[in-house]
Amino acid sequence: MQTSDAELVTRAMEGDREAFRAITERYQRLVFSIAYHYMGSGNDVEDIAQDVFLRFFQSIHRYDTSRPLKNWLGKITANRCLDELRRQRSNPVHSMAELDTEEGVDINELFAKHASTGSMSEEESERCFQLLHTAMLGLSDKDRMAFVLREMEDLEYSQIAEILGTSEVAVRIRLSRTRQKLEGELRRMFDEQL
Amino acid sequence: MSNSKKRLDSSEMLRFLVEASPGIEPPPFFPARIAALASERVPRFESMLLALTKRLLPVLLSIAVLVCLVSYNVSRQPAESFSYFEILLDTGEQAEQITLEEVLASLEPLTSPGDADAD
Numbered sequence: 150m151q152t153s154d155a156e157l158v159t160r161a162m163e164g165d166r167e168a169f170r171a172i173t174e175r176y177q178r179l180v181f182s183i184a185y186h187y188m189g190s191g192n193d194v195e196d197i198a199q200d201v202f203l204r205f206f207q208s209i210h211r212y213d214t215s216r217p218l219k220n221w222l223g224k225i226t227a228n229r230c231l232d233e234l235r236r237q238r239s240n241p242v243h244s245m246a247e248l249d250t251e252e253g254v255d256i257n258e259l260f261a262k263h264a265s266t267g268s269m270s271e272e273e274s275e276r277c278f279q280l281l282h283t284a285m286l287g288l289s290d291k292d293r294m295a296f297v298l299r300e301m302e303d304l305e306y307s308q309i310a311e312i313l314g315t316s317e318v319a320v321r322i323r324l325s326r327t328r329q330k331l332e333g334e335l336r337r338m339f340d341e342q343l
Numbered sequence: 344m345s346n347s348k349k350r351l352d353s354s355e356m357l358r359f360l361v362e363a364s365p366g367i368e369p370p371p372f373f374p375a376r377i378a379a380l381a382s383e384r385v386p387r388f389e390s391m392l393l394a395l396t397k398r399l400l401p402v403l404l405s406i407a408v409l410v411c412l413v414s415y416n417v418s419r420q421p422a423e424s425f426s427y428f429e430i431l432l433d434t435g436e437q438a439e440q441i442t443l444e445e446v447l448a449s450l451e452p453l454t455s456p457g458d459a460d461a462d
Contacts, residue, residue, distance in 0.1 A: 164385060170378035177369040185367040194367060199377065206381040260359055269363055277363035284360075300361050332353040339356065 154218040162209050172218070173202050179219065179302065180226045186301045187230045187294060189282035197233060201226050216311075223304070223312045227294050234290060256280060256339060284334040292327040299324055 152171065160168035177198065184197040205212070205225055212221060259277060263269050269277075285293050291313060298304045298312060299320075306324075310317045 161381075161385075164382065166378050166382045169381040169385075170374045173374040173377040177373055178366075181367050181369045186364070191367055195370065195373075198369070198373070199380070202377045203380060203384060206377075206385045209385070256356065256360075259363070260356065263359065263363065271365065274363050274365045277360045278365055281357075281360040281364055301364065328354075328357065332357050335356050335360075336353040339353065 155214045158209065158212060158214055158218065161206060169206060172205075176219065176222050177202075180222060182302055183223065183226045183297060184230055186278075186297045187227075188233065189279075189285070193233060197226070197229050201229050204229070217308075220308050220311045223298070223308065224314075227298075227312050231290050231294065256335075280338075284331050284338065287334055288327060288330060292323060292330070295320060295323050296327045296331070 154172075154175075157168045157172050157175075161172060180198045180201050181194055184194045184201075185191055188194060188197070201222065205222060212218075259269070259273055262273070285296065288296065295309055295313060298309045299306070304312075306317045306320050310320045313320065315323075
């Protein structure tokens with residue numbers, strides 16, 4: 150039987166090293182995935198993930214065990230990513246996504262190939278992500294985070310609301326607008342390539 | 344018609360790109376590394392208590408010494424009607440009560456007639 154989150158947290162509060170390891174193992178995919186899809190590259194992801202877990206463990210006595218640990222860690226990850234993005238904006242560098250778009254990616258070709266074969270190489274998959282990330286660059290920080298949490302991490306609206314510190318209705322409205330914006334941006338990119 | 348077709352395409356395109364985007368695998372020893380770092384950085388309750396006691400020990404000792412001094416002083420006060428506080432709060436009233444005549448009178452034995460003859 151799997152140990153509950155609350156039990157692991159209680160043990161971690163007592164400094165149990167095995168509890169630290171078990172919590173990290175249970176939620177590392179979530180933290181890595183949010184950071185990767187939000188930041189758009191794997192460069193800073195490990196540093197962000199490490200920082201997220203260490204921040205959590207250092208302030209574990211403030212964690213309310215009645216709340217889901219997944220939401221709590223999601224919130225720390227979202228905040229850490231937003232901070233990192235602000236820091237990078239103050240010291241701008243071109244992302245891989247921007248560079249690749251300048252070279253031009255044939256979306257139709259990728260789409261048609263995937264439709265016919267149902268498979269995709271790692272490189273093609275990476276190109277799709279770069280393309281999506283380029284379209285996401287025009288979104289606000291919170292729109293982008295909401296989109297990543299819902300569409301890429303498949304979180305519930307209520308979980309996203311807790312992570313972003315807003316209401317479920319606000320999240321639904323935000324996501325609806327974000328999808329429209331992204332579709333418009335993709336249409337523009339798609340039209341440019343024709 | 345053409346517009347609705349185009350909108351559907353961009354919606355499909357978005358869905359396709361989301362589904363095609365890759366995930367990321369955490370490095371194999373990540374949990375062990377985090378556990379080691381957390382063990383170093385996150386203080387245990389006992390060590391926190393010990394650190395707190397160490398930090399507060401000088402303060403507690405100082406308070407204890409002060410309490411001892413005051414209680415000792417208070418216990419002595421009725422017997423000898425003497426207080427350290429009286430010294431500290433002495434406004435010099437006794438000095439003002441000593442007159443010049445009294446001072447001269449106290450010096451008289453030093454300037455006795457015998458001494459004057461010797462000069």
